[in-house]
Amino acid sequence: MSERRTPDDLELLRNLLGPEGPELSCEQCFAELDRYVELELSEADPDLAVPGMRAHLEGCGACAEDHRSLRALVEAETAPE
Amino acid sequence: MSHPDQAPPVIGPDAESRAWIRGLRAEGVRGEDARRRLHDLLLRAARFEINRRRGSLPHLRGGDFDDLAHQAADDALLAILGKLDGYRGESRFTTWAYKFALLEAAVRLRRRAWQSREVPLEPEHWSVLPGPDASPATSAEGREVLGSLAEAIETELSRHQREVLVAIALNGVPIDVLADRLNTTRGALYKTVHDARRKLRTHLADAGLRFAAEPEEASR
Ligand SMILES: [Zn+2]
Numbered sequence: 001m002s003e004r005r006t007p008d009d010l011e012l013l014r015n016l017l018g019p020e021g022p023e024l025s026c027e028q029c030f031a032e033l034d035r036y037v038e039l040e041l042s043e044a045d046p047d048l049a050v051p052g053m054r055a056h057l058e059g060c061g062a063c064a065e066d067h068r069s070l071r072a073l074v075e076a077e078t079a080p081e
Numbered sequence: 082m083s084h085p086d087q088a089p090p091v092i093g094p095d096a097e098s099r100a101w102i103r104g105l106r107a108e109g110v111r112g113e114d115a116r117r118r119l120h121d122l123l124l125r126a127a128r129f130e131i132n133r134r135r136g137s138l139p140h141l142r143g144g145d146f147d148d149l150a151h152q153a154a155d156d157a158l159l160a161i162l163g164k165l166d167g168y169r170g171e172s173r174f175t176t177w178a179y180k181f182a183l184l185e186a187a188v189r190l191r192r193r194a195w196q197s198r199e200v201p202l203e204p205e206h207w208s209v210l211p212g213p214d215a216s217p218a219t220s221a222e223g224r225e226v227l228g229s230l231a232e233a234i235e236t237e238l239s240r241h242q243r244e245v246l247v248a249i250a251l252n253g254v255p256i257d258v259l260a261d262r263l264n265t266t267r268g269a270l271y272k273t274v275h276d277a278r279r280k281l282r283t284h285l286a287d288a289g290l291r292f293a294a295e296p297e298e299a300s301r
Contacts, residue, residue, distance in 0.1 A: 009223045012227070013226065013230075013292055015250040016250050016251070017278055017282055017285075017292055018250075018275065018278035023275070025272065026256075026267045026268040026271045030180065030184070034172035034173075034176040034177045034180050037172070038173065059275070059278075060271055062187075062191075062255060062256045065187060066187060069129070070176070070179060072129075073126060073129050073130075074179070076129070
């Protein structure tokens with residue numbers, strides 16, 4: 001229980017092994033991205049509505065970047081002037 | 082307080098989103114006007130993406146970025162007009178449209194960043210996995226797991242799976258860039274990554290090893 005790993009090792013392992021459990025494909029991720037972001041920015045639970053999205057965003061760097069960008073843009077657009 | 086058992090409300094397109102769709106489908110001046118306004122919106126989204134990432138492309142000049150923004154907006158507009166039937170009103174129309182512009186801009190930026198770089202696909206490029214002479218920073222347990230993974234990458238993965246996983250997961254090649262070089266798509270490559278990862282996880286489990294970054298289970 002006391003073994004420790006360096007952050008680099010953890011990063012390497014995460015990259016190699018990916019997320020656990022079922023995840024969406026890149027195509028499904030893109031199809032759901034707008035709905036997911038709006039749910040995130042509302043009171044709703046996006047992971048309940050779009051299962052497998054969170055895991056895909058953990059496993060897929062490119063989709064994760066697209067997600068961060070869309071979220072940031074929608075946030076910027078809806079921010080009060 | 083919202084009731085936890087309540088189903089999420091079914092959302093249809095709001096009035097503004099419906100107006101967008103009607104405008105974009107209209108003939109004549111009205112349609113042209115809607116498409117021009119959408120192009121402006123997409124251009125703004127593409128510039129937003131470029132501004133977020135331009136630090137990663139120090140050799141590009143302002144004019145290059147502007148060309149790139151226009152190309153991304155043009156292609157996003159075409160994609161959107163071809164896919165209007167696919168808009169189901171589950172988000173605002175503008176949110177739906179933005180994702181196309183952001184994607185077009187991001188893919189172009191990643192390509193630019195890797196334009197003159199070699200995409201490493203050679204087997205020797207994954208020697209980053211520690212061998213017996215691993216750095217002292219790696220714990221004994223970490224070495225065991227990584228050593229087991231190194232073996233699995235050699236013996237359990239197909240050559241294609243090995244190349245793709247190593248390039249993306251170890252060498253940080255963007256998946257779109259690799260898709261271009263291998264003449265395939267992001268989705269197809271990710272499927273390969275996913276299958277390779279499953280094999281590695283199975284290998285670890287068979288060897289009785291555990292990926293300790295995950296929530297602790299009662300290990301016996
Ligand atoms: Zn993806």
